[in-house]
Amino acid sequence: MIERISILGTGLLGTSVGLALRAAGYRGSIVGWNRGAEGARLALEAGAIDSVATDPLQMARESQVVLLAVPIYATLDYMEKLSGVLGCAHMVTDVGSTKAQITAAAGRLFNTPERAAFLPGHPMAGKERGGAALGDANLFRGAVWLFTEVPTWQRSPHSAELIKGWREWVVAMGSKCIDIDPARHDELVAWVSHLPQFVATAMSAMLEEKVGDAPELKDVGGRALSEMTRLGASPYSMWRDIALTNTEAVQAVLLALEQRLAYLRENLRTPELRDEFDQANKFRR
Amino acid sequence: MIERISILGTGLLGTSVGLALRAAGYRGSIVGWNRGAEGARLALEAGAIDSVATDPLQMARESQVVLLAVPIYATLDYMEKLSGVLGCAHMVTDVGSTKAQITAAAGRLFNTPERAAFLPGHPMAGKERGGAALGDANLFRGAVWLFTEVPTWQRSPHSAELIKGWREWVVAMGSKCIDIDPARHDELVAWVSHLPQFVATAMSAMLEEKVGDAPELKDVGGRALSEMTRLGASPYSMWRDIALTNTEAVQAVLLALEQRLAYLRENLRTPELRDEFDQANKFRR
Numbered sequence: 001m002i003e004r005i006s007i008l009g010t011g012l013l014g015t016s017v018g019l020a021l022r023a024a025g026y027r028g029s030i031v032g033w034n035r036g037a038e039g040a041r042l043a044l045e046a047g048a049i050d051s052v053a054t055d056p057l058q059m060a061r062e063s064q065v066v067l068l069a070v071p072i073y074a075t076l077d078y079m080e081k082l083s084g085v086l087g088c089a090h091m092v093t094d095v096g097s098t099k100a101q102i103t104a105a106a107g108r109l110f111n112t113p114e115r116a117a118f119l120p121g122h123p124m125a126g127k128e129r130g131g132a133a134l135g136d137a138n139l140f141r142g143a144v145w146l147f148t149e150v151p152t153w154q155r156s157p158h159s160a161e162l163i164k165g166w167r168e169w170v171v172a173m174g175s176k177c178i179d180i181d182p183a184r185h186d187e188l189v190a191w192v193s194h195l196p197q198f199v200a201t202a203m204s205a206m207l208e209e210k211v212g213d214a215p216e217l218k219d220v221g222g223r224a225l226s227e228m229t230r231l232g233a234s235p236y237s238m239w240r241d242i243a244l245t246n247t248e249a250v251q252a253v254l255l256a257l258e259q260r261l262a263y264l265r266e267n268l269r270t271p272e273l274r275d276e277f278d279q280a281n282k283f284r285r
Numbered sequence: 286m287i288e289r290i291s292i293l294g295t296g297l298l299g300t301s302v303g304l305a306l307r308a309a310g311y312r313g314s315i316v317g318w319n320r321g322a323e324g325a326r327l328a329l330e331a332g333a334i335d336s337v338a339t340d341p342l343q344m345a346r347e348s349q350v351v352l353l354a355v356p357i358y359a360t361l362d363y364m365e366k367l368s369g370v371l372g373c374a375h376m377v378t379d380v381g382s383t384k385a386q387i388t389a390a391a392g393r394l395f396n397t398p399e400r401a402a403f404l405p406g407h408p409m410a411g412k413e414r415g416g417a418a419l420g421d422a423n424l425f426r427g428a429v430w431l432f433t434e435v436p437t438w439q440r441s442p443h444s445a446e447l448i449k450g451w452r453e454w455v456v457a458m459g460s461k462c463i464d465i466d467p468a469r470h471d472e473l474v475a476w477v478s479h480l481p482q483f484v485a486t487a488m489s490a491m492l493e494e495k496v497g498d499a500p501e502l503k504d505v506g507g508r509a510l511s512e513m514t515r516l517g518a519s520p521y522s523m524w525r526d527i528a529l530t531n532t533e534a535v536q537a538v539l540l541a542l543e544q545r546l547a548y549l550r551e552n553l554r555t556p557e558l559r560d561e562f563d564q565a566n567k568f569r570r
Contacts, residue, residue: 124504124505124506124507125507128569143507144504144505144507146505176504178505188496188502188505189505191492191495191496192492192496192502192503192505192506192510193505193506193507193509193510195488196488196506196509196510196512196513197509198546198549199484199488199513199546200509200513200565201549201561201562201565202542202545202546202548202549202561202565203480203481203484203542203545203565204564204565204566204568204569205545205561205562205564205565205568206541206542206545207476207477207568208564208565208567208568209564210476211473211476211477212567212568217473217477218477219409219429219461220409220429220431220463220473220474220477220478221409221477221478221481222409222410222428222429222478224478224481224482224485224515224516225477225478225481227481227512227513227515228481228484228485228512228513228516229565229568229569230509230512230569231509232565232566232568232569233565233566233569233570234562234565235562235566236558236559236562236563239558239562240558240559243553243554243558244553244554247553247554250550250553251550251553254546254547254549254550255547255550256491257487257488257491257546258543258546258547258550260487260488260490260491261483261484261487261539261542261543261546262539262540262543263487264483264486264487264539265535265536265539265540265543268528268529268532268535268536269528269529269532273521273524273525273528274521274525276486276487276490277486277490277519277520277521277524278521279489279490279493279494280485280486280487280488280489280490280493280514280517280518280519281489281517281518281520282493282497283489283490283492283493283497283514283517284413284489284514284515284517284518285518
């Protein structure tokens with residue numbers, strides 16, 4: 001039923017979706033657009049897209065499904081633009097890491113019977129470095145793909161069918177769909193995704209100051225250090241929008257961790273340390 | 286030259302050393318002892334040791350090299366016991382994660398021309414779970430093995446030769462030997478090893494309280510969360526001795542991270558966030 005998909009933004013995620021759709025057997029056409037020509041060229045060469053569009057809005061108009069795979073503020077900008085040019089024969093979805101603002105915009109700009117449908121989505125998959133060159137057909141295999149639709153949205157029967165079809169492709173790409181309230185989403189990802197990122201950034205920045213001038217000492221840390229700081233390589237360009245659109249939830253989890261670390265620090269020589277280890281062991285069981 | 290090695294404590298590290306020695310071509314005998322009979326049996330079955338001793342001190346007396354692979358306070362206890370029964374034809378080494386106290390004891394109890402030599406060692410390798418069953422001949426491949434000898438120690442020529450021989454086996458097991466001052470060692474490992482552990486414990490304990498009752502949400506975090514909390518499975522029994530013998534250094538790094546997280550938290554919406562990401566990116570380059 002979905003004969004043409006357009007991918008707006010062929011970075012790591014956009015390119016990976018194109019590759020994963022092909023690997024899952026999608027036979028319709030996939031057209032891509034990217035702000036930088038290099039990213040579009042790489043996605044094309046990798047086979048993630050069949051052709052490169054010159055105008056993203058025209059590309060969207062000519063597709064049934066439009067995937068926005070750009071940073072959050074760029075997603076919000078394109079939502080404004082697309083809502084004016086698309087109608088009830090289209091659906092738009094995204095991969096943004098925070099969902100409250102995007103879902104609010106989706107309710108304001110889409111999801112009436114006359115307008116295009118918008119399905120706010122968030123695949124819990126990625127890498128610490130971006131770009132089309134790292135695109136990976138297996139990126140979504142075994143991952144959770146979160147959706148934050150609002151139950152009261154009214155859509156045309158046609159666009160509702162497109163939503164259903166897109167969800168089936170998400171499953172075909174190897175992901176598990178989970179529906180969740182947008183505010184709950186943003187709080188949850190602050191704990192399980194944004195916290196790991198900001199901790200890795202803080203640890204990496206601190207260690208760079210401490211041992212950055214002694215490269216032989218970086219080897220000393222081994223696997224644990226490497227894992228705990230892997231996300232330190234993540235680009236500011238992507239995380240800026242997350243920090244700006246989920247500020248309060250991220251502040252709350254960072255403060256909670258600061259307090260927990262202080263508690264550990266004050267109890268290194270007391271029996272409370274055992275309770276912390278026991279509690280942590282439970283999480284990993 | 287080393288014809289008989291005894292491994293006192295056949296947990297994860299002791300068993301792995303036995304397996305790695307064999308994999309590296311060691312043809313002498315390896316005898317083991319373990320507080321729990323099950324661990325000794327598993328090490329024997331895995332081929333890490335040739336036989337199980339019933340008396341650890343007698344086992345040590347009959348060996349040229351004695352590897353202490355028990356927790357730090359147990360290591361300090363055995364150092365006291367061994368110094369009375371071994372002489373200049375022996376060398377003892379250990380794998381303890383903190384080195385200031387062990388190195389001080391080594392100077393007090395060993396390392397005179399009449400006494401056994403003691404080489405304080407610390408392989409930067411391990412797993413988040415212990416036990417002989419996880420023993421791994423490749424555990425030390427590519428790892429750094431730290432030594433904290435004091436240059437003024439006076440040893441018999443024979444035991445000095447044993448030290449040299451043991452260092453060669455460490456290299457043969459795939460590790461890189463690095464010599465470091467014991468106080469500097471304890472400060473360094475607080476940053477690159479103990480910090481990752483206590484952060485993982487704090488995060489895991491906190492997340493257990495937050496999402497422990499919603500197992501489907503654990504999947505949401507994906508690889509990053511899994512990596513950042515892997516060490517949350519580490520046992521208190523091992524880390525208690527580390528916390529007790531490196532308290533001040535660990536307190537200092539935990540406090541430094543608390544402050545760094547607070548700085549990030551206060552700057553989620555300012556340009557300083559970019560500088561933190563840039564600094565972190567540098568560490569991972």
